[in-house]
Amino acid sequence: MQKMLKHLHFNPREGTIWLEDRRMVLLHMDAFGALRQELIESVGIEGARGLLTRMGYTAGCRDAELAMKIHGRSDAVEQLLMTGAQLHALQGIVATENKHSEIDIEKGICHIEFSWRNSFEDHTHTLAYGIGKHPACWMEVGYSSGYLSTCMGKRILVREVECRSMGNDLCRCVAKPVEQWSDPEMDLKYFEPAPVRLQFPTETIVHTPAVVPIPARPAQLGSVNVIGASVPFNIIMHKIHRVAPTSATVLLLGESGVGKSAFAKEVHRQSRRADKPFIQLNCAAIPEQLMESELFGVERGAYTGASEARPGRFAMAGGGTLFLDEIGTLSMTAQGKLLRVIQTGEFESLGSAVTKMVDVRIVAATNENLHQAMKDGRFREDLFYRLNVFPIIVPPLRERRDDIPLLLEHLIRKFGNMHGKQIPGVTARALQVIFNHDWPGNVRELENVIERGVILGDDGQALSYQHLFTIDSSVRDYTHMALNELGEISEQRGDADMPAPAKEAESQALITWAEGIVGRAGTSLFDVEDTLVNAAFKAAGGNLSRAASLLGITRAQLAYRVKKIRVDV
Numbered sequence: 001m002q003k004m005l006k007h008l009h010f011n012p013r014e015g016t017i018w019l020e021d022r023r024m025v026l027l028h029m030d031a032f033g034a035l036r037q038e039l040i041e042s043v044g045i046e047g048a049r050g051l052l053t054r055m056g057y058t059a060g061c062r063d064a065e066l067a068m069k070i071h072g073r074s075d076a077v078e079q080l081l082m083t084g085a086q087l088h089a090l091q092g093i094v095a096t097e098n099k100h101s102e103i104d105i106e107k108g109i110c111h112i113e114f115s116w117r118n119s120f121e122d123h124t125h126t127l128a129y130g131i132g133k134h135p136a137c138w139m140e141v142g143y144s145s146g147y148l149s150t151c152m153g154k155r156i157l158v159r160e161v162e163c164r165s166m167g168n169d170l171c172r173c174v175a176k177p178v179e180q181w182s183d184p185e186m187d188l189k190y191f192e193p194a195p196v197r198l199q200f201p202t203e204t205i206v207h208t209p210a211v212v213p214i215p216a217r218p219a220q221l222g223s224v225n226v227i228g229a230s231v232p233f234n235i236i237m238h239k240i241h242r243v244a245p246t247s248a249t250v251l252l253l254g255e256s257g258v259g260k261s262a263f264a265k266e267v268h269r270q271s272r273r274a275d276k277p278f279i280q281l282n283c284a285a286i287p288e289q290l291m292e293s294e295l296f297g298v299e300r301g302a303y304t305g306a307s308e309a310r311p312g313r314f315a316m317a318g319g320g321t322l323f324l325d326e327i328g329t330l331s332m333t334a335q336g337k338l339l340r341v342i343q344t345g346e347f348e349s350l351g352s353a354v355t356k357m358v359d360v361r362i363v364a365a366t367n368e369n370l371h372q373a374m375k376d377g378r379f380r381e382d383l384f385y386r387l388n389v390f391p392i393i394v395p396p397l398r399e400r401r402d403d404i405p406l407l408l409e410h411l412i413r414k415f416g417n418m419h420g421k422q423i424p425g426v427t428a429r430a431l432q433v434i435f436n437h438d439w440p441g442n443v444r445e446l447e448n449v450i451e452r453g454v455i456l457g458d459d460g461q462a463l464s465y466q467h468l469f470t471i472d473s474s475v476r477d478y479t480h481m482a483l484n485e486l487g488e489i490s491e492q493r494g495d496a497d498m499p500a501p502a503k504e505a506e507s508q509a510l511i512t513w514a515e516g517i518v519g520r521a522g523t524s525l526f527d528v529e530d531t532l533v534n535a536a537f538k539a540a541g542g543n544l545s546r547a548a549s550l551l552g553i554t555r556a557q558l559a560y561r562v563k564k565i566r567v568d569v
Helices: 028-068 074-090 119-130 138-152 185-191 229-243 260-269 287-294 332-344 370-375 382-388 401-420 428-436 444-457 500-519 523-538 544-551 555-564
Strands: 008-011 016-020 022-023 094-103 109-117 158-160 171-177 252-253 278-282 320-325 360-366 392-393 482-483 487-493
Touching: 022 260, 028 119, 028 138, 028 185, 028 229, 028 401, 074 094, 074 138, 074 252, 109 138, 119 138, 138 171, 138 185, 138 401, 158 185, 229 260, 229 392, 229 401, 252 260, 260 278, 260 320, 260 360, 287 332, 332 382, 370 382, 370 428, 401 428, 401 444, 523 544, 523 555, 544 555
Parallel strands: 252 360, 252 392, 278 320, 320 360
Antiparallel strands: 008 016, 016 022, 094 109, 109 171, 158 171, 482 487
């Protein structure tokens, strides 16, 4: 615990509290209890439980990332678990006592039984509602699930089997991978965003300690197209829940590879048109001269070689959804014809004078900046405003790292089945590099890396760093974090087994360099620091977090130094 306390910093002058490089807040338990009670009365006990579980999951993921920076080696599994318990206690949430643990990151084994004492959450719940029949430590269950999922690189589900709010002496929990639970859907629904509707009671609620009945479980809202648990992912899903039942046009915006097509399918799956066709068209893959026939179809004899009539994508999607990917690449001519269909619902096939009516919902996607495209004269302003009815921004994978454990588990299973391999997971070092990488290619890049690893891997063996990152030199530069000899978090060399002579030679080279700098007239410590910070920024491409990692300091520490010196980013 003393070691973790060194990472906690109070700055009353600036009104900030920091746990390493993450800002924290202190909150009155009575205030949280009032908020929790109001949530239950506003959105119902099921809705409130889901909101607080997902809040806890995010907190657990954040703390796991910090713990993995400190303990980045495979032999620190028990230390990782201990650190999670210490962080939970340090934040005044609960005291954890481990009863049984069987955990192996490389084999994907995780079976833990533990108990909680002094849970602030069951305390506030019991004060408001008395002893009931259901567990009440919702945030703590979310926290533990998020923490363990991040450490394991696969979804771990924590279930509270006993709780003080149920009259038990202690809160007792069991953690296992999702697939090892016989009925995981009972808990998974609280990790997935669902439409939240305010409840307006018809009679006054009297707040007396009493058993609170929990409504019957609603239909499972799980998704077959998209996978995630991060806050940005949940925000997207909330928007989809709202817009899907309508007929509004949806515009998906985001970098290449973030999964826009998967979210488009999810819009269709949750819509009233789910039993009708879902038709895709990649606008960038169709030559301009063929775009009209692809969209609207072609009649027999319309041009040389048109020996038979062929329906276009609009006709094929009748009554359903038409997904237009990379819509920013459409020519101005095609944009004009598309605009007419969206406005009137009418079109003519190529070579036909007969006007046809069509009922199609448009979902469009692009990685282009359409505002800039309009300024450059490459995209019609009137079409943009027709498409931009309900925009949804899909953040890059680097901004939703909490989705990585779930994606990782899904992809290993998917490609394992595809290529006939039984892969239990990834090694601790490979998992650390996966979390450190910025993933410029987003989910598509992650898919490629995992598929390559599965192909190179051996049956029954975890995927190692060498299986995953033998080609991507940009990834190979990312290494795990650990405490240096000064007690600070810094990047460590990827090769932990570097021979002693090599380590000694590297150390001597650093000493020689330092002696040379000191021997120069007119060179100060500030000059060296200024130069190192500028060099780190250059190597990191202007990324503050990456530059801080290269220098072996935290982002907050680097930001403080940047204020004092001139940095050429």
